[in-house]
Amino acid sequence: xxxKRPPVVMIHGGFCGPWAWDGFVARFRKQGYEPLVPAxxxxxxxxxxxxxxxxxxxxxxxxxxxxxxxxxxxxxLVGHSMGGLLAQMLAARTPIAAAALLAPSPPWxxxxxxxxxxxxxxxxxxxxxxxxxxxxxxxxxxxxxxLNRFPKTEQEEVFKRFVPESGRATFEVLHWGLDMRRASxxxxxxxxxxxxxxxxxADRISPPGTVKRAAGLYRDLAIYxxxxxxxxxxxxxxGWETVCDRVLGWLDTV
Numbered sequence: 001x002x003x004k005r006p007p008v009v010m011i012h013g014g015f016c017g018p019w020a021w022d023g024f025v026a027r028f029r030k031q032g033y034e035p036l037v038p039a040x041x042x043x044x045x046x047x048x049x050x051x052x053x054x055x056x057x058x059x060x061x062x063x064x065x066x067x068x069x070x071x072x073x074x075x076x077l078v079g080h081s082m083g084g085l086l087a088q089m090l091a092a093r094t095p096i097a098a099a100a101l102l103a104p105s106p107p108w109x110x111x112x113x114x115x116x117x118x119x120x121x122x123x124x125x126x127x128x129x130x131x132x133x134x135x136x137x138x139x140x141x142x143x144x145x146x147l148n149r150f151p152k153t154e155q156e157e158v159f160k161r162f163v164p165e166s167g168r169a170t171f172e173v174l175h176w177g178l179d180m181r182r183a184s185x186x187x188x189x190x191x192x193x194x195x196x197x198x199x200x201x202a203d204r205i206s207p208p209g210t211v212k213r214a215a216g217l218y219r220d221l222a223i224y225x226x227x228x229x230x231x232x233x234x235x236x237x238x239g240w241e242t243v244c245d246r247v248l249g250w251l252d253t254v
Contacts, residue, residue, distance in 0.1 A: 006097045007071045008035040011064065011090075013081030013105075014165045014173075015137045017043050020080065020235050027244045036075075038067055040086075048164050053134045055166040057082075057173070057183045061089045068094050074193075076251060080235050081105055081206065082173060085184060088214075092190040098254050100196045100247040102234040103206040106214040108176045108185035113209030120205075121174040131171035137162035145204050149230075149237040158236070188217040194254045195222040198243060200230030223250070 008028060010021045018037040025035050040060045042052040064086060068075055077099040079087030084104020091099050112118050124130055139159050147155040172183040197215040199206050208226045215224035227234070227243065234243045 005031075005033045006073055007075040008033045009064070009068065009075045009077050010035050010037045011077065011079040011083030011086050012037070012040065012043070013079075013083045014170065015135075015142075015162045016080075017045060017161065017163055019161055021078075023236055023240055024078070024244050027241065028248065031248050033076075035078075036067070038064065040083075042166075043163055045163055048134060050134070052164060052166050053132055054168045056181075057086065057089065057169050058181075060086055060169065061093065064090050065093055068096075073097070076100070078102070078247065079104060081232065082169070084206075085173065088186045088191070088195075089184070091193065091195070092186050092188070096193050098194045098196075098251060100250065101198070102243065102247075103199045103203055103232050104197065104211060104214065105173045105184075105206060106210055107217070108179070108182050110210065110214050110217070113213065114204070114207050116204045117207065117210065124170070124174060130167045131175075133167040135165045135167050135170055137164065146232045147237070149202075149233070158233075186217070188219075191218060191221065193221070196247065196250050197222055197224040198227055198234065198246065200227050200232060200234060202229065202231045205232045 012018060012020045018039050021037050028035050041055055041063055042048045074095040074097045076097050077087040080102045082105050084101035085107060087099045087101055088107055142159050143155045147158055172179050176184050195218055197211055199208055199211040212224050215222040230239055231237060
């Protein structure tokens with residue numbers, strides 16, 4: 001008898017939408033999974049409402065928790081970038097089967113491991129009040145640090161699909177030390193299922209040192225791997241198929 005596959009929830013990152021998972025969805029379906037790919041609040045495309053400016057990570061997580069509560073069994077979570085952080089938050093709130101975290105943003109309390117991370121966070125602080133505004137996607141930033149392994153024409157095509165992001169959620173990710181609400185905090189004691197952490201060796205947004213520190217929170221539950229030559233856009237940059245197959249292979253073992 002064929003073993004029934006658990007539900008899979010794929011959580012996209014900041015400035016993105018469900019479209020970022022198109023390749024993964026097709027590959028997962030070939031293996032018998034039927035992924036659910038929700039859009040984070042106000043990430044459906046088009047002009048977002050003013051409420052996006054102050055939408056918190058906790059709002060995103062609450063929406064995802066409601067989704068998971070309606071499933072027949074605990075799901076596998078697959079999260080990218082900010083979605084990888086949301087997957088960790090969700091895993092501490094509700095039963096899951098496992099979670100694969102691709103270039104995940106770190107939870108509250110994990111210090112940066114590179115000067116680039118520190119500089120990026122401080123640079124954003126020059127935009128006073130950004131934490132209460134809607135942040136528009138920036139092509140130069142995306143091309144240099146997220147889509148950097150694509151040819152320019154492909155960078156432009158992917159970037160056309162980017163959407164605005166919450167200043168509040170961005171603040172909670174990059175400036176957790178100033179966030180008195182500790183929105184991105186995760187209690188590792190509440191997570192009991194296996195976790196897979198993957199990040200690219202050339203990733204500047206979620207660099208190996210920082211992601212490895214995050215994986216260390218979960219001790220023996222977590223496997224951490226650095227992917228040679230890969231950068232931040234693990235869901236679609238050249239070589240993404242290998243990343244997806246690594247996740248699928250790992251799921252077969254857990």
